Amino acid sequence: MLPAMPAEVLFDVADHYPEARVVRTAMTARDWVQVRTVVDPLPPTGRSMLLGVVAEVPGAEETLEKVLADDPQDSTAAAALGRRWTSIGWKIRTSARAEHVSADQFATFHERLRRAEAVLIDGVARNPGDPALWTARLTSGRGLEVGLAEIRRRYDKVIALAPHHLPAQNALLQSLCPKWSGSWELLHPWAREAVLAAPEGSVQGFLVVDAYLEHWIDLAEGEDQRFLSSEPVRNEIYEAARRSVLHPAFGRDYGWVRAASSFALVFSMLGDRASAAAMFRMLGDYAEEYPWHYLGDPATQIRQRRAWALGGAQ
């Protein structure tokens, strides 16, 4: 019996991780106690990820401001509020390249991010041992262009507190791109090291993929495909895959959807139907928009490439 072809493309993190739905519902109901009950016992990566879910709940800032006013020591609330203001700011900025963002948009974006920083500076001052706060400061700091040295300082704080903290690694990856304050020469070696440093079977492998996809999207048409399929790049991608998504120990840790989704994309671009099929099978209906949005409409792209990969497996 052949496995059924997945029908949907489910981007919602609440589908990927059921506790995300619980947290979102609680935050929507302004039930902060319930949010903390779910979030605080999680491992650092899960906790940071779910605070990202909290930060997407419309109006969350009102509840969180009140919570913090009552208890300035509530580190979880500070991290969530910092991320909420950052998220609000980024929606105003949009994810367009800087040249397509208006001066007014930038002004409001920066103003919201400064709010986020103020909350996070205070939070870190009170609870310097909370990696979720330092992680949140990676994104606010990137938008405020605090510079790579300060971003690295923040990142080093996270990693000292929570090694292989995936949301921080995701954030640093962006800062290390030339579009922010880094360079390819900084980015690729860092991504590879982060992958090799993580235990075998970890989700981290996709950091190498995402780094190369960021590089790929920056290259001219034609050159981009040659770059991605060049031997050194392929070698690094497969090295990362073997330590991660293709490793027997690869499980369902926080971030697994992101990892499988990125690898599915890159395997399909490299024409590796079998590996892409393995990723799509693992994912089922699940997917993450990033980095699929670089190809066009993510759902359409995923359907097409999934059909190609799984069709070939039949």
Add this chain to the structure above:
Amino acid sequence: MIRQLDVDGVPTLLAPTTGPAHAGLAFRVGFADEPLYRRGITHLVEHLALYSTGVADYHYNGATGVEYTFFHMQGSEEDLAAFLTGVCSSLRDLPMQRLAVEKDLLQAEANGRNQGAADSMSLWRHGARDFGMPSYPEWGLPAITEDDLRAWVQRYFTRENAVLWLAGEGVPEGLRLDLPSGTRQPAPTPSSALPVTPAYFTANSGVLVWDAEVERAARSSVFAGVLERAMRRELRQEAGLSYTAQANYEPLGADRALVTAVADSLPDKQGAVLGGFVDVLAALRVGRIDEADVTAVVKQRAEALHHAEEQGARLPGQALNLLAGRAVQTADEAIAEMRAVGPAEVAEVAVTASANGLLMAPRTRADWAGFAAAPNRSETAVPGTTYASLEGPDEALVIGPEGVSFMRGGEAATVRFDACAIVRAWPDGARYFVGHDGIAVSIEPTLWAGVAAALPWLDSHIPAALRVDQPPRDPAQIPQPDVSGWPAPQRPGGRVLTKRAAVGLGLMALVLMGVPVALSFAVTDGSLTASDRLAVFVVIVCLVIGAGAVLGVRRFLRRIRRT
């Protein structure tokens, strides 16, 4: 134990000492009292007063500071009496025949002096007036006349405005303080050039400097010590971002004190030094204070006070306290006040300090951390005639009956004649205006179409008192238009618009023209051997610091400068 006496109408503090006898005569006058167009006059008086003592081999010294000027000597009772009596009679009749030579010496002294990292802080906080003066060179020197000096002495160097300290057995026989009578001159009220605090400006240097005005109290001194320990841990030991990280406490006037923090940065680490500093300060502000730090600082401060008391080194500080209008505090009282400080008190100071801090951000912005940009341009331009730049289409100069404005890209740097601190004037027509707010406008007639012809009109509108004529420049130093400004819209390294750039340009001009560079504490001494110089220097430093505050040693060391 300190005894209070009166010597010829001058309030006097006397205390025994375990070392050699020493004495000092201080006046409540310093840079903060000088208008910029007479900047340097106090230091000049100090030099002239010491010239007549002219005795070699004596351990004597004079120093001019922000709020105080003092003459000090170490030696036998006979020497002390002769020295101080001599200084007073000199002040009554300054050796004006030395005026030109002493001006030259002061300029040479300034030329040999390096700029300190924190030197521009007071300008940004206060502008080109009162407590902003330490940022500025002795720009008034060329214009200072004999009458100016006599009037300055008559106002400030009086027995009512003086205090004497004596460390030794008693009042030396033959000591005669024959000073004119006058009135006590309180220190000026500090002006502010910062509409909003905390504020920052970006410096083209890798050094972070932050300062804050706090209550003059033991808790503030402990705060500085705790801040330093936290900075060292965070910036140096843990992250390896800075080599130097320190914080100092310095009393100001009767009730205020300035806490200054300085951190250098390893190459390319400026942003992280700023981030680390912001976090250190925030932690203290929210009360996350290491109790061990507080204990260690309190212990160290208390021991220093105890030691200073034994050496008679608290005397000068207590004497200055009297001048500032504070009561003399015993060592036991000072130590008790110090020991009463705990983490809660330190946190309270941190809250105040954070709110009014001024930050010099190293090659980076600091708005992300809640600091407002300190004003570096004017809100308006003056009405008047507009002159085109010969260097490019983006710049213009406006000269009008109310003042001058430099325009670039829709922004103005304006100096109004009714809010002008100085106009430096060169024979070749160059004019350099500094406003009370510290904003500067430089006019080089060679760089503007038609300005040379407008100079007579401009000069006739400059208030005469503000004008300080300069010696001629080497023709090679007169700028010529750089036509690369046409038609490129932007040219790096353009002329002054920001206050920082203005100061930079001013300083550049100094170097070019051999004019003195800023001093914050000028010291004159007699002819001593090198080792004597060092000894006297250390004594003076200890004396002054020993005072109400054993604090701010390094800052003082940095700021006190020798002739």
